[in-house]
Amino acid sequence: MPNKPYHHGNLRSSLIEAGIVLINREGAKQLSLRKVCALCGVSQTAPYSHFRNKEDLLEAMQHYVTEQLMEVLEDAIESCPDQSDPFVLIQIGKSYVLFFIRHPQYFQFLFSQPIMTVNLSLDGDGTKNFPPFELLKSVVLRIFGAAGMPKEKMEDMIISLWATVHGLASIATMKNVHYDKDWEIKIQDIIWNK
Amino acid sequence: MPNKPYHHGNLRSSLIEAGIVLINREGAKQLSLRKVCALCGVSQTAPYSHFRNKEDLLEAMQHYVTEQLMEVLEDAIESCPDQSDPFVLIQIGKSYVLFFIRHPQYFQFLFSQPIMTVNLSLDGDGTKNFPPFELLKSVVLRIFGAAGMPKEKMEDMIISLWATVHGLASIATMKNVHYDKDWEIKIQDIIWNK
DNA sequence: AAATATATCTTGACACCGGTAAGATTATGC
DNA sequence: GCATAATCTTACCGGTGTCAAGATATATTT
Numbered sequence: 429m430p431n432k433p434y435h436h437g438n439l440r441s442s443l444i445e446a447g448i449v450l451i452n453r454e455g456a457k458q459l460s461l462r463k464v465c466a467l468c469g470v471s472q473t474a475p476y477s478h479f480r481n482k483e484d485l486l487e488a489m490q491h492y493v494t495e496q497l498m499e500v501l502e503d504a505i506e507s508c509p510d511q512s513d514p515f516v517l518i519q520i521g522k523s524y525v526l527f528f529i530r531h532p533q534y535f536q537f538l539f540s541q542p543i544m545t546v547n548l549s550l551d552g553d554g555t556k557n558f559p560p561f562e563l564l565k566s567v568v569l570r571i572f573g574a575a576g577m578p579k580e581k582m583e584d585m586i587i588s589l590w591a592t593v594h595g596l597a598s599i600a601t602m603k604n605v606h607y608d609k610d611w612e613i614k615i616q617d618i619i620w621n622k
Numbered sequence: 623m624p625n626k627p628y629h630h631g632n633l634r635s636s637l638i639e640a641g642i643v644l645i646n647r648e649g650a651k652q653l654s655l656r657k658v659c660a661l662c663g664v665s666q667t668a669p670y671s672h673f674r675n676k677e678d679l680l681e682a683m684q685h686y687v688t689e690q691l692m693e694v695l696e697d698a699i700e701s702c703p704d705q706s707d708p709f710v711l712i713q714i715g716k717s718y719v720l721f722f723i724r725h726p727q728y729f730q731f732l733f734s735q736p737i738m739t740v741n742l743s744l745d746g747d748g749t750k751n752f753p754p755f756e757l758l759k760s761v762v763l764r765i766f767g768a769a770g771m772p773k774e775k776m777e778d779m780i781i782s783l784w785a786t787v788h789g790l791a792s793i794a795t796m797k798n799v800h801y802d803k804d805w806e807i808k809i810q811d812i813i814w815n816k
Numbered sequence: 817a818a819a820t821a822t823a824t825c826t827t828g829a830c831a832c833c834g835g836t837a838a839g840a841t842t843a844t845g846c
Numbered sequence: 847g848c849a850t851a852a853t854c855t856t857a858c859c860g861g862t863g864t865c866a867a868g869a870t871a872t873a874t875t876t
Contacts, residue, residue: 435842435853457735460833471855473835478853482834539792540734541651546793548801587793588812592782595789598733599740599781607742618782629824629871654862665826667864672824676863 432469440478440488442468447489456537461485487543493534494544498559500527505567512571520564521593521619522612528597529611535601550583564590592619626663634672636662641683650731655679681737687728688738692753694721699761706765714758715787715813716806722791723805729795744777758784786813 436442446467450459461482462472479485504523508516528535544558550569554562568586577585596618600611630636640661644653655676656666673679698717702710722729738752744763748756762780771779790812794805 433842439853461835462833472833473856474854476835476854536734539796540730542796542798545798545800546796548793548799552800584808584811584815587790587808588786588815591789591793591812592786593789594792595785595787596781598788598792599742599785602733602736602740604736604739605742606739606746609743614778614781617778618785621778621782627871633824655864656862666862667827668825670825670864 436468436470436474439468439470439474443475443478443485444488444492447485448492451489451533451537452531455533456540483543486541490538490543493531493538494559497524497527497534498563501560501563505563512574514571516567516571517564517589518616518619520567521589521596522615524560524593525597525600525615526612528601532601535597539598548583548587550579550586561590589619630662630664630668633662633664633668637669637672637679638682638686641679642686645683645727645731646725649727650734680735684732684737687725687732688753691718691721691728692757695754695757699757706768708765710761710765711758711783712810712813714761715783715790716809718754718787719791719794719809720806722795726795729791733792742777742781744773744780755784783813 443464446464447459450463450467461475464485465472465474468474475485479488500523501520504519505511505516508519510516542558545556546558546561547554547556550565554565557565565586568582568589572582572585596615599605600607637658640658641653644657644661655669658679659666659668662668669679673682694717695714698713699705699710702713704710736752739750740752740755741748741750744759748759751759759780762776762783766776766779790809793799794801
């Protein structure tokens with residue numbers, strides 16, 4: 429049984445993952461730096477060697493969650509046989525909503541104080557954009573841009589699609605929502621009927 | 623210049639309104655009981671004669687905001703010449719989104735920890751429901767129920783409509799969203815194209 | 817009208833929180 | 847091997863929600 433070393437080793441990533449654990453356990457609202465520190469077996473001010481403040485840690489955790497979401501969305505795209513079929517959009521939307529249904533705490537956490545930028549217009553710098561949204565934009569551009577749809581119309585479609593899907597996720601992850609149907613089936617219908 | 627009386631007189635409603643002022647001034651995240659008390663010129667524990675705890679005050683404030691929203695939505699309905707025209711739904715949706723665009727802090731505040739219930743099915747007790755949602759349900763029921771639309775289809779329509787509108791409000795009130803078009807015009811198009 | 821009871825507000829205190837300052841411990845580069 | 851930098855700890859500060867006990871005003875009863 430070795431003594432606990434003075435240096436943790438990889439505290440930065442441990443703090444991020446401990447924060448994620450606590451968010452899933454008790455929700456983003458109850459998260460405190462001190463609890464994260466306790467879970468990592470480290471003093472209350474240790475994080476300040478790796479993050480400027482709590483906001484900074486939260487931002488790193490948001491990137492962590494966003495990457496998980498991106499993997500899910502990219503898998504959804506790859507699972508489609510025809511990449512130029514608008515059905516890809518349904519799959520993306522479905523995966524987006526289901527991701528948050530499976531991790532209800534993530535929705536509040538990601539969007540309660542969103543740090544990432546969202547540029548709703550098709551041109552402009554996409555590198556700083558919320559990656560899932562940028563992904564949606566690129567798919568619409570690939571499918572309908574090739575078909576000659578005017579840019580204005582594509583922008584409307586992107587906003588409308590994301591609003592619906594994001595709204596569904598928001599509603600589905602609310603605590604006091606009662607719904608006796610199967611979301612997975614309904615989501616597809618709802619996106620489809622748009 | 624009269625001395626401040628020991629009893630405030632109408633502290634309960636004053637606390638609610640002071641809380642609303644502070645939320646509009648610095649956001650729901652920064653709100654503290656003590657600040658509300660200071661704004662009312664009262665000690666830190668005075669609220670506990672009127673509310674069980676902070677949650678309880680926040681809940682009362684949510685009801686306060688919800689009533690403002692309801693007034694806006696009811697005005698929107700009344701402004702429609704033909705109450706059986708589906709155009710009423712567009713007007714409701716537009717007013718819903720614009721309300722939150724005009725009061726960006728309210729969206730986070732109302733839905734960050736929603737206290738009210740949302741029953742997505744058409745039957746069941748509507749009295750405990752989030753009133754704006756119940757209003758939407760009743761309008762859809764009135765317009766399309768009379769036209770003989772099956773209940774299942776109306777439920778899909780309600781969820782889809784609310785998801786879109788709620789999602790639009792969510793996106794439009796995000797801090798880091800860049801959009802150079804006029805929301806008021808776009809919203810109508812987007813809801814319309816559904 | 818006086819006495820009692822109740823509602824309302826204050827003071828004092830506690831544990832928890834995010835954050836700063838100064839110092840201890842370990843790793844790194846020359 | 848020594849100096850420097852990175853990492854972690856202890857001590858402390860102001861702010862927060864909340865409880866306990868007491869002060870003050872209003873309401874009720876007699």
